[in-house]
Amino acid sequence: MSERSAHSMFEVTDLSVRYARGEAPVLRDVSLTIDRGESIALVGDSGCGKSTLALAAIRLLPKTACIRGSIVLRGDHRAMPVDILGSDERAIERVRGRRIAMVFQDPIGSLNPVMRIEKQLAEVLRVVRGASRSTARRAALESLDRVGIADPIRVGRAYPHELSGGMAQRVALALALAGEPELLIADEPTSALDGIVQAQIVELIRETQRQTNLSLLLITHDMAIAKSLANRVCVIEANRLVDDCPIDQLTASNRHAATERLIQAAEFKRSAAITLMERTP
Amino acid sequence: MTKSTHTSQETERQAPRLRISNLHVSFANRAHRWLQRNASRIHAVHGVDLSLQPGACLGLVGESGCGKSTLARAIMGLVPLDRGTVALDGSDVQCTNSRSSRQRIQMIFQHAHASMNPRMTVESIVTDPLRFDDRCRKSERTQRVAGALQLAGFDEQLRGRYPHELSGGQLQRVAIARALVLEPDVVICDEPVSALDVSAQAEILAQLKDIQQTRSLTMIFITHDLDIAAAICDRLAVMYLGRIVESGPTAEILRHPKHPYTHYLSTARNLERTGGLAQLEGEPPSPTAPPAGCAFHPRCPIRTDQCIAQTPSLASTGQPSSQHQVACHHSDRIVELQKITTTD
Amino acid sequence: MTIANPTNPILWTDRASASKRRNWLTRSAAAIAITFILVALLAPLLAWHQPIVCKYQGKYYFPAISDTASRLPLVGSWFQKAKPFRFPSFDARTELEPNAFALWPPVPYGPMEMVADANCAASRAHWLGTDDRGRDVLARLIHGACVSVRVGVYSMLLAGIVGIVIGGAAGFCGGAIDWMCSRLIEIMMCFPAFFLILVVMVWIGNGVTGIILVIGLTQWTSIARLVRAEFLSGRELDFVDAARSYGASGWYIALRHLLPAALAPTLVALTFGVADAILLEAGLSWLGLGVGADVATWGGMLRDAYDQIRTHPGLMTAPCAAIFISVLCCHILGEQLRRSLDPRIGFGESRS
Structure with missing residues (x-):
């Protein structure tokens, strides 16, 4: 094994995706490495292909999609490397939820609408951890408690539509973390949420990462969120990865034009408020 | 700075363009259980008073579910009012229920894509309102549509496209054009940019601000994002659970929030520093069972028994700029809250 | 360890072929449906006991065509007013004058006509045979x-x-x-x-x-x-x-x-x-x-x-x-x- 693999836990090499033969590619030759415990933000406008990368990472793309390149999950010492694109379906099923978990933009839509929260959680815990029926329920309530839900018993008995957006996103996070994954893919986890709740979820993800050495692949269009969670930012523009830089070098002058544009767009709103506050005595 | 005080003094003398007084809206909430039906009412908007001078831009800020969209729909006449009046230039919109007075208030919807008929082209979407404008002759329609699309910054070349063939930003421009084609006096924007990418947000906001100023439109801008409100509005009204809890000039509210909720709203904006700040605990309460007294008290760190017993009303803060109003029993203790958040 | 393989044959599935198959099916279904509708509209031109064109006593007649026209929806009643020439009977065609001629539909029998023995097998005269009363099956099918x-x-x-x-x-x-x-x-x-x-x-x-x-x-x-x-x-x-x-x-x-x-x-x-x-x-x-x-x-x-x-x-x-x-x-x-x-x-x- 090379020196690099000691640190990197997830490698995407020259990934190209098109949804059907003959269509324009959604991703072109994207290469990306995530080290253990690292948080990477994938930033770009909608339609640039960033969600496709997330779906490809757990092989949830439609069967008709044409994929080239490779995605390898190296993981830590306890598990073998997995070739995500080349393995058979059963091997991938063992990876999903257990080693790579995903949180989606629409939290309520990503939960089963006809199942109580605690039952959904218990189900996942039984599958990924092999918990027994009786311990699964207790573990479900514990995991709700861990994602900062003040009243786990009441929330556990609720159906998804009875929850607020922030609460549902916490539940979705609890579901994702149930399998103690090595990599969490968060696809726009806060863009459907209001300011206060957004801040709460950002803080929760940050706290979870601190406790569990989780690697994070954050997908967002908002550079402000990327800055608040990631330590490296990858910018995608027009289906290509155009920039990849550590967070502290974002302000450096020689950045790609797309990066500059995204930074400026994020600062546009803030700047108006700041100038307003500075102008008034 | 001097310019802004000048204009505010000037507008004070004018009669308000839009005046909303004591507006109440409620919905029947039918919870179906097996073989029984529980009917209760959700009080979505609870006694809202607003007044807008001509050319003013008011930001209505609050979490989702606080009733700000319902308020917008009530002003538009899309939901029935329980009580209260919406007066345009002094005359009640409901009494003079003629089409032309309604058309003087137009709305930009949150989801541009859903607000357009998927089977119509951009051109026919923007032309559609003109069919109901009695003043507009058939021959003028094309010209008016072209003018509105240009005002909204929409590319003329794309006018034959269908909504699903356009990007979010372009779609929002079509929505703006459709709202402006009737040349209204008041435009209500219901979260016009929250579904957009940050980069598209900036463009649309700049465009809206530009239109608002050049046309001296009266605008109500609904958003959950204080930064967006600050970028475009000269006054803010913060809504919590159907009530307005704080209102005043934007800069004043951003600098010296008087209501604890507004305080948390403005601290939450700084995502990079959230770790160091105390966060607002708990979830917004359900409008089906609003808390007694001040609706914010279950989440408020400076609550007292008075907050549980008595609902505070919107009152002037006593600051020199008397336009700043707040509905809190302890607005003078807000300094304590700032100490909590900074030392924590 | 060689994990990366540039092309994964499992993943290169072809959506185009599925849609092509569907296209082919739809096209043939549409073709059959159109054929059925045309057959229904033009039934007397395909199977009728009157000729399409005939010359009788020095004049030309188009009995099957006018019958077809009179059965068309909406405009049909207009054609019904003109009473066309009719052969008195099926046997009339054998009794044509020497210099007369007639162009018959491909199935020269009407649907209700008893033209042969009952239950004939398929033959050149009756492509699908005849039924229990000696009526041509193909003519009945068309009508x-x-x-x-x-x-x-x-x-x-x-x-x-x-x-x-x-x-x-x-x-x-x-x-x-x-x-x-x-x-x-x-x-x-x-x-x-x-x-x-x-x-x-x-x-x-x-x-x-x-x-x-x-x-x-x-x-x-x-x-x-x-x-x-x-x-x-x-x-x-x-x-x-x-x-x-x-x-x-x-x-x-x-x-x-x-x-x-x-x-x-x-x-x-x-x-x-x-x-x-x-x-x-x-x-x-x-x-x-x-x-x-x-x-x-x-x-x-x-x-x-x-x-x-x-x-x-x-x-x-x-x-x-x-x-x-x-x-x-x-x-x-x-x-x-x-x-x-x-x-x-x-x-x-x-x-x-």
């Missing part, structure tokens, strides 16, 4: 298509109109009107349709018009429910609110914004309904309650063949195949229509 297509199309047109009006009124007006229309739909649906049809057929009597009326007036319920649901969900959409906010009237919203959205699923349901109507008509004719013994129909042919199922089972094949193929075509076309009219299937597949 049976006429009845099936008329019943299928007209009854669904009627059901569509009734369904859209009642469903649209229920969905758009709401309140008491919705309540009344919904109860009417429920009552109609609860009533056993076949039994209702039987009773009404006895009352109205046989005939194509009667059967069209009966099928049309019993099959509208599913259309009405569909339109009502579309209108109800459409009323909640933002673009309807937008139209209300710029002052559009209720009628305008219903016709311009709601109806087009409801029309697509209605059209699909109607296409499936045509298949049901063809089956219903065949079933009624089989029971002897259909169009009547004086008109050739596929159901009637089945009934005649059924009497001799032990001695001449082959007689069942032709009408069975005709019913099967026409119903199958309707379903394939309906399915393709559903796919092409559903905006989600069209452009919902790509995502960022």
Whole structure:
């Protein structure tokens, strides 16, 4: 094994995706490495292909999609490397939820609408951890408690539509973390949420990462969120990865034009408020 | 700075363009259980008073579910009012229920894509309102549509496209054009940019601000994002659970929030520093069972028994700029809250 | 460890071939459906006991063409006024004058004519043989298509109109009107349709018009429910609110914004309904309650063949195949229509 693999836990090499033969590619030759415990933000406008990368990472793309390149999950010492694109379906099923978990933009839509929260959680815990029926329920309530839900018993008995957006996103996070994954893919986890709740979820993800050495692949269009969670930012523009830089070098002058544009767009709103506050005595 | 005080003094003398007084809206909430039906009412908007001078831009800020969209729909006449009046230039919109007075208030919807008929082209979407404008002759329609699309910054070349063939930003421009084609006096924007990418947000906001100023439109801008409100509005009204809890000039509210909720709203904006700040605990309460007294008290760190017993009303803060109003029993203790958040 | 392999054969699946297959199926279904409709419209040019063109006593006559024209929808009655030349009998063709000539349809027999011995096998004179009364099976099949297509199309047109009006009124007006229309739909649906049809057929009597009326007036319920649901969900959409906010009237919203959205699923349901109507008509004719013994129909042919199922089972094949193929075509076309009219299937597949 090379020196690099000691640190990197997830490698995407020259990934190209098109949804059907003959269509324009959604991703072109994207290469990306995530080290253990690292948080990477994938930033770009909608339609640039960033969600496709997330779906490809757990092989949830439609069967008709044409994929080239490779995605390898190296993981830590306890598990073998997995070739995500080349393995058979059963091997991938063992990876999903257990080693790579995903949180989606629409939290309520990503939960089963006809199942109580605690039952959904218990189900996942039984599958990924092999918990027994009786311990699964207790573990479900514990995991709700861990994602900062003040009243786990009441929330556990609720159906998804009875929850607020922030609460549902916490539940979705609890579901994702149930399998103690090595990599969490968060696809726009806060863009459907209001300011206060957004801040709460950002803080929760940050706290979870601190406790569990989780690697994070954050997908967002908002550079402000990327800055608040990631330590490296990858910018995608027009289906290509155009920039990849550590967070502290974002302000450096020689950045790609797309990066500059995204930074400026994020600062546009803030700047108006700041100038307003500075102008008034 | 001097310019802004000048204009505010000037507008004070004018009669308000839009005046909303004591507006109440409620919905029947039918919870179906097996073989029984529980009917209760959700009080979505609870006694809202607003007044807008001509050319003013008011930001209505609050979490989702606080009733700000319902308020917008009530002003538009899309939901029935329980009580209260919406007066345009002094005359009640409901009494003079003629089409032309309604058309003087137009709305930009949150989801541009859903607000357009998927089977119509951009051109026919923007032309559609003109069919109901009695003043507009058939021959003028094309010209008016072209003018509105240009005002909204929409590319003329794309006018034959269908909504699903356009990007979010372009779609929002079509929505703006459709709202402006009737040349209204008041435009209500219901979260016009929250579904957009940050980069598209900036463009649309700049465009809206530009239109608002050049046309001296009266605008109500609904958003959950204080930064967006600050970028475009000269006054803010913060809504919590159907009530307005704080209102005043934007800069004043951003600098010296008087209501604890507004305080948390403005601290939450700084995502990079959230770790160091105390966060607002708990979830917004359900409008089906609003808390007694001040609706914010279950989440408020400076609550007292008075907050549980008595609902505070919107009152002037006593600051020199008397336009700043707040509905809190302890607005003078807000300094304590700032100490909590900074030392924590 | 070599993990990266540039091309994964499992993942390179071909969506184009699946859509090509579907295209081929739809095209053949459409071709068959068009053929059936053409056959129905032009039946006397294909199988008739009169020639297409003939010269008789020095004059030219076009008896089959004028018969065809007189059977066309809408304009047919205009042609009926001119009484055409008719050969007195089938045998007249053998008694033509020496210098006369006649161009006959490919099947020179009428559907009700007894032209040969009973139960002939297929031959060059009778391509599909003859039935128990010596009538040409192919001629009956061609004229049976006429009845099936008329019943299928007209009854669904009627059901569509009734369904859209009642469903649209229920969905758009709401309140008491919705309540009344919904109860009417429920009552109609609860009533056993076949039994209702039987009773009404006895009352109205046989005939194509009667059967069209009966099928049309019993099959509208599913259309009405569909339109009502579309209108109800459409009323909640933002673009309807937008139209209300710029002052559009209720009628305008219903016709311009709601109806087009409801029309697509209605059209699909109607296409499936045509298949049901063809089956219903065949079933009624089989029971002897259909169009009547004086008109050739596929159901009637089945009934005649059924009497001799032990001695001449082959007689069942032709009408069975005709019913099967026409119903199958309707379903394939309906399915393709559903796919092409559903905006989600069209452009919902790509995502960022």
